[in-house]
Amino acid sequence: MTTLNIKTGKVDMGHGSGGRAMSQLIKQLFIKHLNNPLLAQGNDQASFATAAGRMVMSTDGHVISPLFFPGGDIGSLAVHGTVNDVAMAGAKPLYLAAGFILEEGFPLIDLECIVISMAKAADVAGVSVVTGDTKVVERGKGDGVYITTTGVGVVPEGVTISGDRAQPGDVVLLSGSIGDHGVAVLSKRENLDFETTIESDSAALDGLVAAMVAAVPQLHCLRDPTRGGLATSLNELAEQSGVGMQLDESAILVKAQVAAACELLGLDPLYIANEGKLIAICAESDAETLLSVMRAHSLGQDAAIIGRVVADEHQMVQMQTRFGGQRVVDWLAGEQLPRIC
Amino acid sequence: MKYVDEFRDRDQARALAAAISREALPERHYRLMEFCGGHTHAIFRYGVQDLMPDNVEFVHGPGCPVCVLPIACIDEAMQLAQVHGVILCTYADMMRVPAGNRRSLMQAKAEGADIRMIYSTQDALQIARDNPEQHVVFFAIGFETTTPPTAVAIKQAQIQGLKNFSVFCNHVLTPAALGAILKAEQPVVIDGFLGPSHVSTVIGSQAYEPFAQQYAKPIVIAGFEPLDVMQSSLMAIRQINQGRCEVENEYSRAVTRKGNIKAQGLVREVFELRDSFEWRGLGEIKNSALKLRNEFSDFDAEQRFSLTAQPVADIKACDCPAILRGQKKPVDCKLFGTTCTPENPMGSCMVSSEGACAAYWRYGRRRGPAQ
Numbered sequence: 001m002t003t004l005n006i007k008t009g010k011v012d013m014g015h016g017s018g019g020r021a022m023s024q025l026i027k028q029l030f031i032k033h034l035n036n037p038l039l040a041q042g043n044d045q046a047s048f049a050t051a052a053g054r055m056v057m058s059t060d061g062h063v064i065s066p067l068f069f070p071g072g073d074i075g076s077l078a079v080h081g082t083v084n085d086v087a088m089a090g091a092k093p094l095y096l097a098a099g100f101i102l103e104e105g106f107p108l109i110d111l112e113c114i115v116i117s118m119a120k121a122a123d124v125a126g127v128s129v130v131t132g133d134t135k136v137v138e139r140g141k142g143d144g145v146y147i148t149t150t151g152v153g154v155v156p157e158g159v160t161i162s163g164d165r166a167q168p169g170d171v172v173l174l175s176g177s178i179g180d181h182g183v184a185v186l187s188k189r190e191n192l193d194f195e196t197t198i199e200s201d202s203a204a205l206d207g208l209v210a211a212m213v214a215a216v217p218q219l220h221c222l223r224d225p226t227r228g229g230l231a232t233s234l235n236e237l238a239e240q241s242g243v244g245m246q247l248d249e250s251a252i253l254v255k256a257q258v259a260a261a262c263e264l265l266g267l268d269p270l271y272i273a274n275e276g277k278l279i280a281i282c283a284e285s286d287a288e289t290l291l292s293v294m295r296a297h298s299l300g301q302d303a304a305i306i307g308r309v310v311a312d313e314h315q316m317v318q319m320q321t322r323f324g325g326q327r328v329v330d331w332l333a334g335e336q337l338p339r340i341c
Numbered sequence: 342m343k344y345v346d347e348f349r350d351r352d353q354a355r356a357l358a359a360a361i362s363r364e365a366l367p368e369r370h371y372r373l374m375e376f377c378g379g380h381t382h383a384i385f386r387y388g389v390q391d392l393m394p395d396n397v398e399f400v401h402g403p404g405c406p407v408c409v410l411p412i413a414c415i416d417e418a419m420q421l422a423q424v425h426g427v428i429l430c431t432y433a434d435m436m437r438v439p440a441g442n443r444r445s446l447m448q449a450k451a452e453g454a455d456i457r458m459i460y461s462t463q464d465a466l467q468i469a470r471d472n473p474e475q476h477v478v479f480f481a482i483g484f485e486t487t488t489p490p491t492a493v494a495i496k497q498a499q500i501q502g503l504k505n506f507s508v509f510c511n512h513v514l515t516p517a518a519l520g521a522i523l524k525a526e527q528p529v530v531i532d533g534f535l536g537p538s539h540v541s542t543v544i545g546s547q548a549y550e551p552f553a554q555q556y557a558k559p560i561v562i563a564g565f566e567p568l569d570v571m572q573s574s575l576m577a578i579r580q581i582n583q584g585r586c587e588v589e590n591e592y593s594r595a596v597t598r599k600g601n602i603k604a605q606g607l608v609r610e611v612f613e614l615r616d617s618f619e620w621r622g623l624g625e626i627k628n629s630a631l632k633l634r635n636e637f638s639d640f641d642a643e644q645r646f647s648l649t650a651q652p653v654a655d656i657k658a659c660d661c662p663a664i665l666r667g668q669k670k671p672v673d674c675k676l677f678g679t680t681c682t683p684e685n686p687m688g689s690c691m692v693s694s695e696g697a698c699a700a701y702w703r704y705g706r707r708r709g710p711a712q
Contacts, residue, residue, distance in 0.1 A: 192460065256342055259342050259345075260342055263342065263345060265460075266694065320388075321386070321387050321388045322349065322351060323349050323350075323351055323354055323387040323388060323389070323392075323567050324351045324354050324355060324388065324391070324392060325387050325388015325389055325390070325391040325392060325567075326388045326391050327385060327386060327387070327388050327704040327705065328703065328704050328705060330702065330703050330704075333682075333683030333684060333692075333703070
């Protein structure tokens with residue numbers, strides 16, 4: 001088999017045809033970097049023994065633009081996104097499957113960067129990419145690379161974390177600052193391009209979740225506030241649990257640079273995406289323990305209690321503003337759009 | 342954040358609230374119209390109303406450029422993209438506004454029209470330079486704040502000899518809207534105005550002096566931060582109590598009496614008054630909008646393309662027009678929150694980021710007591 005020209009080569013239709021070119025791409029690029037015994041089985045599926053107890057499974061498509069952004073790229077994001085979705089059940093993520101849709105003409109060198117980044121992210125998260133798929137679409141029919149990852153994980157015994165378990169009186173915790181990911185990505189969009197040193201918070205949260213679940217296995221809810229931001233995730237939880245929430249704006253950390261970018265663009269950080277933060281809801285009696293465990297972890301150093309679950313038939317999320325007033329924190333409507341004056 | 346946190350300070354807000362309570366006479370009711378959507382959103386986003394005494398009421402004004410644009414204008418913009426095949430560049434605020442048959446630019450884009458959301462007129466020029474084979478139209482809307490950047494773009498296009506760029510001009514004038522509110526046959530009861538913030542940086546506070554005198558209303562130019570709104574309310578209440586009707590400037594860190602002379606000159610050079618312009622909610626107002634001067638007709642989309650959209654009546658039950666005149670509050674509208682939501686808007690006030698209905702929906706509906 002000839003050697004793939006990664007330095008100057010480009011994805012062509014042959015790389016998705018099922019023939020030798022595809023095999024070459026898989027072996028010399030994907031397997032080379034993502035290597036593990038299950039992937040090396042070389043089958044159309046990965047075969048592994050299942051653990052006893054409950055398993056969780058989640059899938060996530062990644063279509064981010066730009067593909068490379070401060071603090072990450074589509075490769076690391078594709079690992080973090082699914083690992084976090086699995087972890088939000090309190091589960092330990094084990095395996096990932098990855099489906100790549102590549103656009104004809106995409107530089108192989110960029111693809112290699114993305115795959116290396118995936119491998120590193122998977123390594124840090126303690127998961128293996130055990131099976132995958134590659135398709136190539138004609139030039140103009142994709143946006144470089146789309147990656148869909150599916151993950152499975154095992155839930156420790158006695159843990160039943162679910163979005164419908166929030167109860168009036170519960171405490172709402174947040175693991176750190178909001179809006180970092182969205183602002184980092186926006187700053188690199190072609191028509192915006194403003195200067196900021198903010199980096200995406202993209203990270204695998206399974207380690208943090210493992211520590212939290214070990215300390216407070218009776219934890220009620222976990223959710224990572226990705227698209228739609230903190231506001232949307234809290235509204236989802238309120239609706240699922242049939243409760244309301246009362247937040248304290250002054251407890252919600254927004255980094256100065258994120259706040260400045262939002263001021264400039266007319267955006268509300270409550271609605272900006274995060275990729276390395278989580279919301280936790282627990283009984284009041286567990287809140288201090290959970291908070292200290294979160295703060296002891298590198299990804300939860302800035303954790304804080306941001307509010308409380310309240311009884312509310314309308315399932316509204318409300319917030320005491322830093323200014324001293326009260327407002328509703330609604331679901332995101334459409335895209336957040338810049339204001340004009 | 343410097344220059345922002347100072348104007349959102351909780352302790353200052355409490356002190357101001359106490360001062361307003363002392364100043365507002367318990368036996369009377371104060372109706373203050375905040376002119377701009379920016380004020381309305383500050384009031385709701387920060388919960389300003391919670392800090393005000395019950396007898397000080399904010400009446401929401403027409404100062405939302407997206408809301409006051411008649412439906413036919415959006416239909417014409419859509420026509421430019423769909424019938425004439427131009428690349429239509431628009432501020433993102435316009436994208437979701439329902440136009441004729443409740444279709445929005447967002448839907449036209451989904452159906453294949455080349456409509457691009459831009460942040461600045463400079464982006465539109467760049468798109469024109471990048472696509473020399475296609476004509477690019479900038480959908481220019483807004484009050485005096487957004488007019489100078491449009492003028493700059495037209496001048497630049499002229500200097501650079503850009504042949505494939507034009508402007509669909511729908512710029513409107515704030516004093517004309519203020520006049521329409523005051524001159525209305527059945528004027529809304531308003532005791533004083535919180536005057537425009539960003540607009541006034543361009544036109545200056547003197548633009549409002551004739552109205553304050555002729556209609557005997559205090560006008561306080563107010564910044565868009567919550568403390569600005571509260572301080573301006575205090576100033577307006579003082580004027581009302583003392584029987585004064587002056588233009589005062591609370592937003593002195595940005596607004597002067599004469600405004601931005603250079604920007605005014607540029608606007609005068611490129612634009613002239615239209616005889617009349619239809620405003621949503623306020624109807625036809627003479628000399629209330631701008632069009633391109635003849636010298637710049639090459640850059641005037643209205644002259645280059647035939648635009649034939651017919652006037653479209655608002656949905657009957659939609660109270661946007663009365664809300665824009667300050668006659669109704671969003672919650673008075675039968676459609677608010679039932680048929681009309683941000684996901685399914687019946688009128689522009691529900692989707693514009695400065696619309697009063699959007700502010701009520703986003704921050705204020707079923708608002709509980711302050712904690």
